[in-house]
Each structure stands twice: as C-alpha cells, then as structure tokens.
Amino acid sequence: MSREFNIDYVFSFIPKMLSYLHITLFIVASSLVLGLIIGLLVALPRMYNIPFLKRVSQVYVSFFRGTPILIQLFLVYYGLPELLKLVDINSSRWDVLWFAVATYALNSGAFISEIIRSGVGAVDRGQIEAAQSVGMSGYQTFTRIILPQALAVVVPVFSNLVIGNLKDTSLAFTIGAMEMTGKSQTLGSATQHFVETYIALSLIYLVISLIVQKLFKVLENTLLRHEHRDSVQKEPAKRKGFVVRYLRSPRLSKGGKGI
Template structure:
C-alpha cells in the first residue's frame, strides 16, 4: 500500500516525468517512420496481387495485428539476438531501445500497411479508369488522382495509429527502457505515492494525445477544404469503412 494521497506530489512528479518525454517521443517517431517504410513495402504485394509475396504479407500482418504488443516486445528482445547468432551477428550488447523500436516498427508497419491498402482501395476505381481514358499513365493516375484522395482518407487512420503507438510505448518499461512509464515506476517505488505518479503520467499522455489529435484534425481539414458537402459526406463514409478495415483483424483474409 502507498502513502496517503497528496496532490502536491502530482505537481512535483510532472516535470520529473517530462524529463523523459524525449525518449517516449523518440520511440514513437522512430517506429512510425520505420513503420511507414515497412507498411508501404508490405502493402505493395497485396495492392498489385503478387502471389507469393502477397501471402507472406498476409501472414506478417495477421501475426502483428493478432498478437499483443507486449508479447511481440518479448519475442523481439529475446528472440532476435538468437536468430542473428545463426548468421554470426552479435547484438546482445545493443541498447534496449533498439529492440523496442524494432518491435514497435514491425507492429506499426502491419497496421500502416492495412491503412495504406484500405485508403487506396477506398478511392473510386472509376476515377482511375477516367484518368486512363484521357491519356494518363499509371504513375500519373496514381500521383494525381489516387494519392491525394488516399491521403485525405488515411489521415484519421494514421492519427489513430500514432496516438495508439504513443500509448503503447508505456509497455516499453517491461524491457527496462527508461521512458516516462519506467520513470513513473521508479518514482512510485521511491516515494510510495503511486496514485500521484500515475495521475501525473496520465495527464501528460492526455495532453500529448489531445494535441496530436488536434494537429491531425487541422491537417485533415486543410486537405478537405475544397470539398463540397456531398463529396465530404461520401469521403467520410469511405473513411469509416477504411478505418474499420484497419482496426479489425482479418485472420487468413486479404485482398
């Protein structure tokens, strides 16, 4: 049991936790950037229906969307060094943050690949065919017709993924990574004021998540500023469909 609740500790702990915010944000930023690269590469075989690679990407996506991130962290942290030993690569002395970022990147990549695929497929195929009919090639049709609409559709999906990734980083302390949650464990153990520690931590996460949400909302509004009400309504319908396809695991299925 902790000590009697004291509101002053909530205020005192916030700056101490914020001193580790850069580590949390570094994990989020690194995993999202790498996840975008992984997600794009994984989405391509399914978008272009490449037989063997399509099946590999389906297995990858199903695994990382269908297992808890905590289990993935342990598998990467304990399993990756053993696998790399087979090719004479020793990563046993690598910083724990390396394994954390690898795990979160692979996890994010699975969801981002589904977001990319859902956003591209949500664009009306008739518009692409119309672009071909006026002489555009595949690259022009994609960059001028598909990509702008897919970006607008994917913003809410991407926002959800980034915020979820931010909150999931709280599990990195289980491997000994000293980010904000890890620091909160140390503060709680040292002072026995656990409730105050977690209130401070939750306030920080809430403020960051709300700020990110507003930033993404602003970006979405900027992208959609030229839409008519009818087009906006249609786009929101496609966004809802794309979001559902992204967040609901589909084991053994795929387009």
C-alpha cells in the same frame, strides 16, 4: 504499500517525467517512419495480387494485428538476438531502445498496410483508368489522383494509430527502456507515492493525445477543404461540357427538331 495521498507530488513528478518525453516521442516517430516503409512493402503484394508474397504479407499482418504488443516486445527482445547469432551478429551491446523501436515499427507496419489498402481502395477505379487513358504515368496517377483522395480517407485512421502507438510505448519499460513510464516506476518506488505517479503520467499522456488529435483534425479539415474546392471548381466545367454536348446534339443541329 503506498503512502498517504499528497497532490503536491503530482505536480512535482510531472517535470521529472517530461524530461523523458523526448525518448517516448522518439520511439513513436521512428517506429511510424519505419512502419510506413514496412506497411507500403507489405501492402503492395496484396494490392497487386502477387501470389507467394501476398500470402506472406497476410500471415505477417495477421500475426501482428492478432497478438498483444507486450508479447511482441518480448519476442523481439529475446528472440531477435538468437536469430542474429545465426549470422554471427552480436546484439548484446545494442541499446534496448532499438528493440522497442523495432517492435513498434513491425506492429505499426501491419496496421499501416491495411490503412494504405483501404485508402487506395476508396479511390474510384474509373478515375484511375481515366488518368491512364489521357497518358498519365503511374507516378502522376498516384500523386495527382490517388494520393490526395486516399489521404483524406486515411488521416482519421492514422490519427488513431499514432495515439495508440503513443499509449503502447508505456509498455517499453518492461524490456528496460527508460521512457516516461519507466521513470514513473522509478519515482513511485523511490517515494512510495504510486497513485500520484500514475496520475501525473496519465495527465501527460492525455494532453499529448489531445494535441495529436487536434493536429490531425486540422490536417483532415484542410484536405477535405481542398477536395471540396476542387469538386466545386470542376462542377461548372461539367455543366459547361453538358451544355456544349447538348447544343451539338442532332436535335439542335441543322434539320433537328429541338425539344
């Protein structure tokens, strides 16, 4: 039973929880980096229609997108050591934090693979064919044509994923990871001021989420501004090309009647 509400505890709990913020951010950052690698590897078979690997990636994505993150945490925490025993690897001394990172990385990889597919799919196929026709390599086509346009499409979705991951890390304490939520549980149990604990924790998550959202909004606006500037620069060239083609048309050449 919680004690009588006291607002002073909210302000006293915030610094104590913030001392564990670096652990929460480490889980988010490392899982996203690993998730980007996993997501790219999972997306490629579906983008290039590689038969067997495409089916494997579909099963992987369906599982991690269709099951709760809490169940995934338990499966990795309790199941991975059993699998490692089959190859004589003892994980009993591993820090529980790595099991949390592995879970969130696998979960992020499933969502990121879909983000990559949607971003690349949003690029007009004609632009890719045009780049290849003028002799661009696959790398040049990707970095100069596909990537800039795909980024502008996926940044808002990726922003939601980052914020979602940040909030999902609050479940890492269920397997013993001592991050902000784990610390809040300890503070609540020690003081019996659970309401104040969760208010303080909510404020921290809210502020961080707003900061992340703002940063991605700035990035999105920057990408869109560059894309708009490029389109504006290309428009006069398109008009000039049209005028040149018109002036060279048979109607205005020798013997032509014109308009």
